[in-house]
Amino acid sequence: MAEENQTNTNEDSKLVGLLAQFDDPDSLVAACNNAREAGYTKTDAYSPFPVHGIDPALGIKRSILPFIVLSIALGAVCIGLGMQWYTNTDSGTISPAFPGYPFKISGKPYFSLPANIPVTFEVIVLSSAFAAFFGMWILNKLPMLSNPLHRISRFKRATNDKFFLMIEEADEKFDRSSTEAQLNQWGAVAIDECRQDLTDNVLPSWFRLVALMGALMLLIPPVVIFRSMGMTNRAPRLHFMPDMDWQEKSKTQTVAPTMVDGENLFLDMRAMRAPVEGSVAWDHLNADTEMHQGIKRDYKAVTSVSTKTGSALTSLTTGQEDDAAAPAEEDLSKYVTAFPVGIEVNAELLARGQNRFNIYCSVCHGYSGNGDGLVNQRAVALAGTGKATWTAAKSLHDPIVKDPAQNPLGRLFDTISNGRSMMGPYKSQISVEDRWAIVAYVKALQETGIKPPGSEVSPAAKTPADEAPEADDSAIPKPTP
Amino acid sequence: MHNTRPAKITSPITSLNEGYVRTIPLALIVGAIGIGVSLVLCGFQSKPFLYNYLVAFCFVLSISLGCLFFVTIMHLTRAGWSATVRRVAELYAMCTFPLFLLFLPILLTVISGTDTVYSWNVEGYTIHADAETKADILANAPLPPLEQLKGAFLNKWFFTGRIVAYFLIWGGMAFFFLKNSLAQDVSGDKKLTARNQAFSAPFMILFAATIVFASFDIEMSLSPLWFSTMFPVYFFAGAFLSALCTIMLTCLWLQRTGRVTDEITIEHYHDLGKLMQGFVIFWGYIAFSQFLLIWYANIPEETFWYDLRINQPGWKGLSLILLVGHLFIPFFLLMGRGLRRNRILLTISAVFILCMHWVDHYWLVMPHLNPHGDHTFQLSGTGFLTGISCLVGMIAIYIALFCLVTRNRPLVPLQDPRLGEALNHEVH
Numbered sequence: 001m002a003e004e005n006q007t008n009t010n011e012d013s014k015l016v017g018l019l020a021q022f023d024d025p026d027s028l029v030a031a032c033n034n035a036r037e038a039g040y041t042k043t044d045a046y047s048p049f050p051v052h053g054i055d056p057a058l059g060i061k062r063s064i065l066p067f068i069v070l071s072i073a074l075g076a077v078c079i080g081l082g083m084q085w086y087t088n089t090d091s092g093t094i095s096p097a098f099p100g101y102p103f104k105i106s107g108k109p110y111f112s113l114p115a116n117i118p119v120t121f122e123v124i125v126l127s128s129a130f131a132a133f134f135g136m137w138i139l140n141k142l143p144m145l146s147n148p149l150h151r152i153s154r155f156k157r158a159t160n161d162k163f164f165l166m167i168e169e170a171d172e173k174f175d176r177s178s179t180e181a182q183l184n185q186w187g188a189v190a191i192d193e194c195r196q197d198l199t200d201n202v203l204p205s206w207f208r209l210v211a212l213m214g215a216l217m218l219l220i221p222p223v224v225i226f227r228s229m230g231m232t233n234r235a236p237r238l239h240f241m242p243d244m245d246w247q248e249k250s251k252t253q254t255v256a257p258t259m260v261d262g263e264n265l266f267l268d269m270r271a272m273r274a275p276v277e278g279s280v281a282w283d284h285l286n287a288d289t290e291m292h293q294g295i296k297r298d299y300k301a302v303t304s305v306s307t308k309t310g311s312a313l314t315s316l317t318t319g320q321e322d323d324a325a326a327p328a329e330e331d332l333s334k335y336v337t338a339f340p341v342g343i344e345v346n347a348e349l350l351a352r353g354q355n356r357f358n359i360y361c362s363v364c365h366g367y368s369g370n371g372d373g374l375v376n377q378r379a380v381a382l383a384g385t386g387k388a389t390w391t392a393a394k395s396l397h398d399p400i401v402k403d404p405a406q407n408p409l410g411r412l413f414d415t416i417s418n419g420r421s422m423m424g425p426y427k428s429q430i431s432v433e434d435r436w437a438i439v440a441y442v443k444a445l446q447e448t449g450i451k452p453p454g455s456e457v458s459p460a461a462k463t464p465a466d467e468a469p470e471a472d473d474s475a476i477p478k479p480t481p
Numbered sequence: 482m483h484n485t486r487p488a489k490i491t492s493p494i495t496s497l498n499e500g501y502v503r504t505i506p507l508a509l510i511v512g513a514i515g516i517g518v519s520l521v522l523c524g525f526q527s528k529p530f531l532y533n534y535l536v537a538f539c540f541v542l543s544i545s546l547g548c549l550f551f552v553t554i555m556h557l558t559r560a561g562w563s564a565t566v567r568r569v570a571e572l573y574a575m576c577t578f579p580l581f582l583l584f585l586p587i588l589l590t591v592i593s594g595t596d597t598v599y600s601w602n603v604e605g606y607t608i609h610a611d612a613e614t615k616a617d618i619l620a621n622a623p624l625p626p627l628e629q630l631k632g633a634f635l636n637k638w639f640f641t642g643r644i645v646a647y648f649l650i651w652g653g654m655a656f657f658f659l660k661n662s663l664a665q666d667v668s669g670d671k672k673l674t675a676r677n678q679a680f681s682a683p684f685m686i687l688f689a690a691t692i693v694f695a696s697f698d699i700e701m702s703l704s705p706l707w708f709s710t711m712f713p714v715y716f717f718a719g720a721f722l723s724a725l726c727t728i729m730l731t732c733l734w735l736q737r738t739g740r741v742t743d744e745i746t747i748e749h750y751h752d753l754g755k756l757m758q759g760f761v762i763f764w765g766y767i768a769f770s771q772f773l774l775i776w777y778a779n780i781p782e783e784t785f786w787y788d789l790r791i792n793q794p795g796w797k798g799l800s801l802i803l804l805v806g807h808l809f810i811p812f813f814l815l816m817g818r819g820l821r822r823n824r825i826l827l828t829i830s831a832v833f834i835l836c837m838h839w840v841d842h843y844w845l846v847m848p849h850l851n852p853h854g855d856h857t858f859q860l861s862g863t864g865f866l867t868g869i870s871c872l873v874g875m876i877a878i879y880i881a882l883f884c885l886v887t888r889n890r891p892l893v894p895l896q897d898p899r900l901g902e903a904l905n906h907e908v909h
Contacts (some may be wrong), residue, residue, distance in 0.1 A: 053907075107779070
């Protein structure tokens with residue numbers, strides 16, 4: 001042993017340190033104190049139970065783990081809240097690539113702190129627990145698959161009734177013989193060399209083969225999944241959870257279930273329930289009539305929307321035509337003559353209006369708004385041969401359309417929203433702001449001085465005669481070949 | 482450096498040492514002045530005074546109940562570390578019984594059949610009188626009127642009977658623990674500890690049952706229409722938190738005045754501080770749980786209670802003060818080993834939490850003084866001064882009660898079998 005002590009290594013093993021055994025906790029603490037005072041830093045103590053005062057005796061500093069956990073927890077607050085904000089808010093503006101999932105749940109705002117606290121709390125708890133658990137692993141250099149200490153048979157009693165102090169060879173002050181002398185002087189009962197066996201660093205020969213086979217076996221599930229993609233199977237599917245596959249529920253637009261007594265669950269037999277009277281669907285209040293209908297705020301409607309709906313229902317159920325459904329004399333004074341508050345006419349709005357106009361309107365009205373869109377041309381041609389009925393699209397440069405008295409801004413907006421004559425409503429396709437943008441663009445188009453078709457013939461005679469705005473015969477465009 | 486201390490009391494002074502003889506009359510005088518000032522400040526009107534009195538009463542009652550819980554849970558878990566601070570808690574818990582006398586002014590308004598404090602206590606009481614506008618619709622619900630349903634529980638004699646029963650049960654439990662503990666000081670009989678432990682389990686059930694209904698009766702029935710099953714837990718969370726603060730402050734004061742200097746160490750304060758932080762979080766957790774369920778369900782008979790406290794400007798400010806002062810500030814004040822081992826910081830935290838505990842009860846009780854009218858009195862400087870002077874008076878009387886219960890009794894258990902464990906207690 002004496003020769004090896006000088007080199008600290010031989011071919012088969014390497015000296016890790018010296019392990020001194022003590023018989024009681026007090027002598028262990030005393031030895032730890034001595035070791036610290038002698039200048040040893042790479043030391044560790046092993047005892048069957050927590051010994052009070054061992055940390056300061058070994059010179060162990062307070063763990064930084066609490067600060068790791070705190071910083072991870074504070075980060076978790078940001079992640080937990082940020083994730084909910086990012087996914088819930090109704091804004092494609094955050095990122096055009098991700099529009100978000102704005103779900104309305106029991107009438108609460110998309111992002112409301114009380115609802116987000118529980119998830120945030122759970123994220124904090126989970127990440128703090130992980131930070132504490134894995135931080136402890138990392139700080140303790142775990143997992144350690146083998147520890148040379150376990151090769152010392154005496155060390156087994158560290159979990160029973162003996163106390164050990166280890167001084168590592170890596171310590172600057174370590175010297176094989178003088179350290180051993182010091183340990184003896186401090187009252188060590190026995191001293192062992194802790195040696196790491198270098199021979200067993202080599203993997204066993206069978207290990208590579210088994211590892212390879214295991215890796216190959218892992219490939220089986222993805223291969224099976226890949227193979228079954230696109231395959232058909234005539235066998236009926238398995239129902240693992242029948243109560244989930246056949247739920248006791250009524251789907252939308254169906255008849256309500258029949259009860260035991262033969263009665264329908266609801267008197268009106270519908271499975272769906274009508275909303276409470278007076279309730280407004282989210283984002284459908286549209287209280288600003290100037291903005292959403294183009295009708296002046298102080299205008300008192302003769303019939304409200306709800307009564308119209310009611311009468312329409314009545315006519316449906318009774319099978320009779322309702323008089324109210326007939327077109328009545330239109331009160332042009334109800335329409336707004338200026339853009340509503342919130343719509344600012346500028347180059348940006350006009351550009352948007354042009355963009356929307358070219359998408360939605362130009363197919364019939366033409367890019368110049370002169371009623372020469374391709375659909376219109378084709379339809380007029382077909383109508384000429386009697387194969388279709390078609391009312392030609394109006395030229396937007398028609399004097400009636402241009403006349404602010406007969407077609408105030410609000411009426412143009414109303415036309416786009418609800419359609420007029422043969423023209424269909426575009427309310428559902430085009431947003432309110434975009435409809436106003438189109439109105440602005442149409443007004444701009446009208447300023448270009450484009451002559452409406454047929455105006456060369458007799459513009460002065462036609463214009464006053466054409467009282468009904470719906471009547472469109474004056475503006476039949478000539479189909480261009 | 483590491484020596485096991487023998488399980489022996491070494492402090493020269495282990496009792497109040499006749500100090501109580503001077504303290505009791507002094508405390509009673511301060512108490513009378515405090516309550517007198519409070520009466521003057523609210524112009525000798527019985528209703529505002531009794532509401533402030535109720536706030537102060539709930540403050541001291543919750544401390545005693547928290548101490549009773551402390552003793553019970555320490556026996557139930559066979560805790561060794563707390564043996565040296567348990568006696569203080571036992572003595573505070575024993576104060577619950579005489580506290581019944583302090584509840585008499587409120588109980589008398591119930592027995593005399595007036596609605597000075599509890600609006601349910603008069604014939605013809607309707608939920609309209611209580612309900613604010615949003616819950617009016619309930620009056621037309623196809624059910625027996627709510628006041629009739631709740632009247633089976635909230636009526637004069639049943640209420641009085643329950644209150645008497647609570648104080649008897651609490652007093653009985655506290656007396657049982659204190660008697661056994663004091664007997665052990667003399668005899669050193671370990672069986673007494675075993676008996677305390679055996680009884681702590683049924684006592685815990687009894688404690689839970691009584692504090693639930695007591696909080697319903699004393700505080701929650703101020704708003705008899707309201708529903709919340711979380712309220713007793715909320716009451717309990719505040720009670721145990723303030724009890725921990727009171728135990729800690731009492732021990733700090735005893736040691737400053739040269740009593741039990743050796744038995745209570747920084748390790749005990751450290752552990753009390755940990756429990757305090759834990760229950761600061763628990764209070765926040767419970768307060769939020771109560772709020773979240775009501776906020777999410779959005780049912781008028783529950784939301785009006787929060788509506789009053791969140792949508793009224795003054796109460797909204799107080800709610801925010803509670804959120805920050807009762808949860809966030811103490812949470813960070815008590816975070817970290819260094820902070821929890823600093824006696825000065827611990828004193829500041831404990832006093833601060835106790836102040837917040839009073840704000841908490843003010844916030845619970847005072848909005849119901851006149852739910853329909855304006856709240857300028859409760860939210861004015863005079864209103865707060867009335868409450869604070871009443872609180873000072875109540876605390877003074879409470880101190881007198883504590884001295885009366887303690888007298889020359891030892892402030893630490895002299896022969897507890899776990900004394901050695903407590904004296905050698907060390908936390909990491």
